[in-house]
Amino acid sequence: MAAVTLKSVSKSYGLAKVVHGIEFAIEDGEFVVLVGPSGCGKSTLLRMIAGLEPITSGEVVIDGQIVNDIPPKYRDIAMVFQSYALYPHMTVAGNMGFALKLAGLPKAEAATRILKAAEILGLGDLLDRYPRQLSGGQRQRVAMGRAIVRDPSVFLFDEPLSNLDAALRMQMRVEIAELHQRLGTTMIYVTHDQTEAMTLADRIVVLNRGCVEQVATPIELYTRPANLFVARFIGSPPLNLAEADIAAITADSPRSTEIVLKDGTKLTVDCGYERLSVGQTVQLGIRPEALLPADDGPIAGRVQIVEPLGGLTLLHVRLDGGDTFIVQLTGAAGWRLGSPIRLKAETSGVHLFDSAGQRIPQLPDDVALLARRVGAVS
Amino acid sequence: MMASLSLRMAVGRTLLTVAAVLIVVWSVAPFLWQVSTAFQEDRLLTAATPSLLPSPPTLDHLANIFGEKQFQLYIVNSTIVAGSTALICLAIGAAAAFALARLRMRNRFGILSVILSVSMFPQIAIVAPLYLIAAAAGLMNTYTVLIIIYVALGLPLVIWVLFGYFQTIPLEIDEAATMDGAGPLRLLVSVIVPMSLPGFVTTGLLAFIMAWNEFMFALSFTSGIKRQTIPVGIANFTNLYYVPWGDIAAASVVVTLPLVVLVLIFQRYIIEGLTQGAVKE
Ligand SMILES: Nc1ncnc2c1ncn2[C@@H]1O[C@H](COP(=O)(O)OP(=O)(O)OP(=O)(O)O)[C@@H](O)[C@H]1O
Ligand SMILES: [Mg+2]
Numbered sequence: 001m002a003a004v005t006l007k008s009v010s011k012s013y014g015l016a017k018v019v020h021g022i023e024f025a026i027e028d029g030e031f032v033v034l035v036g037p038s039g040c041g042k043s044t045l046l047r048m049i050a051g052l053e054p055i056t057s058g059e060v061v062i063d064g065q066i067v068n069d070i071p072p073k074y075r076d077i078a079m080v081f082q083s084y085a086l087y088p089h090m091t092v093a094g095n096m097g098f099a100l101k102l103a104g105l106p107k108a109e110a111a112t113r114i115l116k117a118a119e120i121l122g123l124g125d126l127l128d129r130y131p132r133q134l135s136g137g138q139r140q141r142v143a144m145g146r147a148i149v150r151d152p153s154v155f156l157f158d159e160p161l162s163n164l165d166a167a168l169r170m171q172m173r174v175e176i177a178e179l180h181q182r183l184g185t186t187m188i189y190v191t192h193d194q195t196e197a198m199t200l201a202d203r204i205v206v207l208n209r210g211c212v213e214q215v216a217t218p219i220e221l222y223t224r225p226a227n228l229f230v231a232r233f234i235g236s237p238p239l240n241l242a243e244a245d246i247a248a249i250t251a252d253s254p255r256s257t258e259i260v261l262k263d264g265t266k267l268t269v270d271c272g273y274e275r276l277s278v279g280q281t282v283q284l285g286i287r288p289e290a291l292l293p294a295d296d297g298p299i300a301g302r303v304q305i306v307e308p309l310g311g312l313t314l315l316h317v318r319l320d321g322g323d324t325f326i327v328q329l330t331g332a333a334g335w336r337l338g339s340p341i342r343l344k345a346e347t348s349g350v351h352l353f354d355s356a357g358q359r360i361p362q363l364p365d366d367v368a369l370l371a372r373r374v375g376a377v378s
Numbered sequence: 379m380m381a382s383l384s385l386r387m388a389v390g391r392t393l394l395t396v397a398a399v400l401i402v403v404w405s406v407a408p409f410l411w412q413v414s415t416a417f418q419e420d421r422l423l424t425a426a427t428p429s430l431l432p433s434p435p436t437l438d439h440l441a442n443i444f445g446e447k448q449f450q451l452y453i454v455n456s457t458i459v460a461g462s463t464a465l466i467c468l469a470i471g472a473a474a475a476f477a478l479a480r481l482r483m484r485n486r487f488g489i490l491s492v493i494l495s496v497s498m499f500p501q502i503a504i505v506a507p508l509y510l511i512a513a514a515a516g517l518m519n520t521y522t523v524l525i526i527i528y529v530a531l532g533l534p535l536v537i538w539v540l541f542g543y544f545q546t547i548p549l550e551i552d553e554a555a556t557m558d559g560a561g562p563l564r565l566l567v568s569v570i571v572p573m574s575l576p577g578f579v580t581t582g583l584l585a586f587i588m589a590w591n592e593f594m595f596a597l598s599f600t601s602g603i604k605r606q607t608i609p610v611g612i613a614n615f616t617n618l619y620y621v622p623w624g625d626i627a628a629a630s631v632v633v634t635l636p637l638v639v640l641v642l643i644f645q646r647y648i649i650e651g652l653t654q655g656a657v658k659e
Contacts, residue, residue: 052553073559085550089572098568099558146558 001185002063002076002153003028004049009058011044011210019044019210021058026188026203031180033197034190035233036207042190045207046156049188050079063153073102078147079156082163084139086131086146092118093127096145103150110149117148120179137168144179157189161196169193176200194236198222206230223348228283228357237288237314239351240325244284246276255363259284259352263321267298269347272363276352282360283353288314288328290349297344301325303335317341409634415627416440423623439628443615449629451603452611456633459521459607460589463528467585468578470529471536476566478537479544480552490541497534505598512599523599524607528592532585539584543577544570579647587637608633 004026011019019041026032034042047053049060051072059066067075078099086095093114100110118124121141131139140160147155157176161169173196180187180200191197197204198218206213206221206229213233214226225231231239247266248258255272261284276282291299304324305316315327315335327343335341352360410430415423416439417432443449474493478486508527517523547570555565571578593609600606606614612629615622 050557052556072556073561077557079554079557081550081554083548083550085548085554087551087555087569087573098555098560102559102564146554150558 001028003061004154004186004188005059005061006045006049007059007061009045009048009060010056011041011048011053012056017210019048019056022207022210022212024205024212024215026186029184029186031187031189031200031202033201033204034188034207035192035194035197035204036213037233038192040207041210042207043158046079046158046188046190049154050077050156051075052079076153077156078150078152078154079158080143080147080160082159084131084143084163086139086142088131091128091130092123092134092142092145095131095142096149099146099150113149113151114145117145120148120182121145121175136164137172140164140168140172144176148179148183153186155185155187157187157191159190159192162192169196173199194234198234204234206233208233224359224361225351226359228285228353231285231351231353231359235287237326237328239285239287240291240323242284242323242325244282246278246280246282249276249278261299261319261321261323263319263323265299265319265321267345267350269345269350271347273352274361274363276360281355283357285351285353286325286345287349287351288326290346291317291325291327291343292346293327293329293333293341294344295342297342299325299343299345301341301343303337303339303341306335306337308332315341317343412627412630415623416631417628418624420622420624439622439624440632442622443625443629443632447611447615447625448603449611449632452606452608453633455521455605456590456607457636459524459528460586462521462525463532463589464582464586466525466529467532467536468582471533471540471581472566472571472578474533474537475540475544476562476570479541480565480570481562490538493534493537497531501531501594505594508595509598517599519600519602519605521605524589524596527595527599528585528589531592532588535588536581536585539581540574540577543574547573576647579644583640583644586640590633590637 006022006024008021008023009019010017010021022045034045036042044053048055049062051067051070055068059068061067062075062077087098090098096114096117097110100113105113114127115124118127121144123138123141123145126134126138126142131142134142140163143160160176161172164172176189177200189196189200201218203215203217204221205215208229214221214230216224216226221230221234225234228241232241242261244259244261244267246257247260249272250256251272254270256268256270257272257276259267259269259282261267267284299319301317301319303315304318305314307314307316310332311330313329313332313335315329317325317327319325325343327341347362354360414430414432417435417437419432419434419436419438422429422432477483478490483489512518512523517526551569551573552565555569560568590607591609592607593613596607596610597613600610603611608629612626612633615625615629
């Protein structure tokens with residue numbers, strides 16, 4: 001087990017700089033997920049940690065040791081590849097045992113370890129098969145088994161589930177979570193899939209164009225996105241965005257802020273914001289599940305598309321001002337196409353961003369503030 | 379519409395079949411003639427109307443080449459020379475192709491072009507200089523000189539084919555092996571080579587056949603039955619007064635058989651599919 005620290009790690013291919021001074025620390029035993037749009041440098045970063053890709057500048061520190069110039073085999077790291085990368089001419093046992101053989105482990109001990117890993121992954125009956133005789137999910141498991149048997153101090157996963165179908169992906173996701181609980185080893189996991197990121201991660205690192213946008217727990221990332229990019233990237237369906245102006249601020253308790261959309265719709269949220277002034281233009285972001293139908297709601301529009309998802313229903317609502325908002329409702333209420341709808345917004349799901357796209361933090365509400373003060377005194 | 383389509387398909391298929399038959403006849407006919415000649419009596423070979431089926435068939439020629447002409451010695455020589463050539467070509471070629479395909483290397487295509495250009499020298503132009511070198515090095519009339527020359531001639535093809543083969547192996551396999559603790563040599567021996575067996579079999583066979591059939595260098599650098607290879611041996615059958623067509627045909631048939639057998643043995647490797655299951659396609 002080991003902590004992993006990245007100190008202003010950069011990577012250039014020739015003149016093209018693809019990773020820009022990445023800086024974050026992963027604690028021992030932590031499960032960290034790297035997410036970001038395609039081409040943002042997730043794989044590159046992972047491969048630099050693995051030692052498969054030279055580091056242009058900066059330092060990668062594993063277990064207190066700078067590993068920049070240490071070849072992969074001495075870093076005590078195992079990696080699971082997106083394409084599995086199994087050895088086709090070796091059996092399942094051979095695939096899992098290859099690293100142990102190279103490490104010079106006695107045969108008997110290697111066999112014990114392989115058996116144990118196979119048992120964890122449900123591969124016990126398949127040890128003598130060749131990769132071509134396995135299903136996609138089984139190959140995936142062998143790839144994981146190959147990593148597990150080595151008992152490394154860090155696991156790296158590069159989109160390990162993206163080649164599986166939805167049902168299998170969910171099953172494997174749960175298995176990876178169990179594996180982490182069981183082994184307690186540091187894991188760094190790259191994925192496109194938000195659900196994987198949110199469910200697996202202790203902390204998520206959001207990358208964009210080779211830079212870190214935010215490092216935070218899944219809940220924090222969702223409830224307090226640091227900027228517009230993170231707010232839009234995390235959450236499905238995505239955050240509803242509209243340009244708006246600040247019409248009025250009530251600073252006294254109970255605080256409130258009046259926000260006017262471009263079409264004149266007035267929205268009042270019962271909280272204050274740091275460094276916000278009347279007349280300021282902001283980006284207003286509202287989570288789809290924070291929009292609720294209400295007869296006296298300030299936002300008016302018409303239902304344009306209804307997407308029933310079973311337990312949830314998505315309404316695409318065209319506002320009178322021309323914007324389209326997505327509303328996520330629980331249940332399967334009988335909304336019809338074209339029917340008029342009025343919506344109100346819950347304060348917790350309303351986010352404001354300044355012209356630079358940075359989050360304008362909500363002031364802690366007074367009740368919470370009071371509670372905290374009382375707590376601090378007693 | 380449908381009728382004309384199926385008619386066109388039928389015509390197309392017939393033409394294809396006819397073409398295939400023509401090509402097979404074109405390539406097999408000389409060999410069949412050779413086989414037939416090998417079992418005909420000498421006097422029938424020069425008859426006014428030659429017949430394809432030997433009547434009566436005779437084993438005289440076979441007996442002749444193995445008894446009187448000691449053809450088996452040439453076969454041994456050729457087997458040693460061609461076998462060593464193939465093995466050495468594969469060993470050197472695999473290392474070279476691996477380095478070119480997998481290791482960080484500057485200007486790999488420049489190197490590949492140079493390698494290819496080596497095989498473009500007209501062979502007749504290098505016989506004389508090589509002769510002088512071999513004589514100076516005391517290598518005349520040895521297996522070694524033939525093997526060295528054949529390896530040099532065979533390597534470009536072997537390197538190119540293996541290079542192409544290695545490139546079809548996904549890089550992630552290398553990376554997985556690297557993570558598992560394999561260095562370049564281990565990677566080559568334990569992963570790349572086993573995954574490229576079809577490529578090895580094919581190129582090995584090509585190098586073997588090239589050395590087995592080569593005539594000019596063998597003629598120039600060897601003398602006497604102890605070192606001469608099959609093509610030279612067959613040429614020796616002819617003397618000043620007489621061309622023993624029957625013996626020559628019998629020898630040709632005999633030396634073709636090992637090649638056919640080799641191809642049949644390795645046939646199952648000369649098919650694709652060994653990399654199946656390695657990565658998700
Ligand atoms: N060998 C290379 N030479 C030049 N540029 C490269 C090389 N490898 C990657 N890049 C560039 O580096 C950037 C980051 O690539 P990387 O593979 O890390 O992206 P990623 O975040 O893993 O994307 P994806 O989600 O699609 O896998 C990309 O813009 C890519 O074009
Ligand atoms: Mg990637």
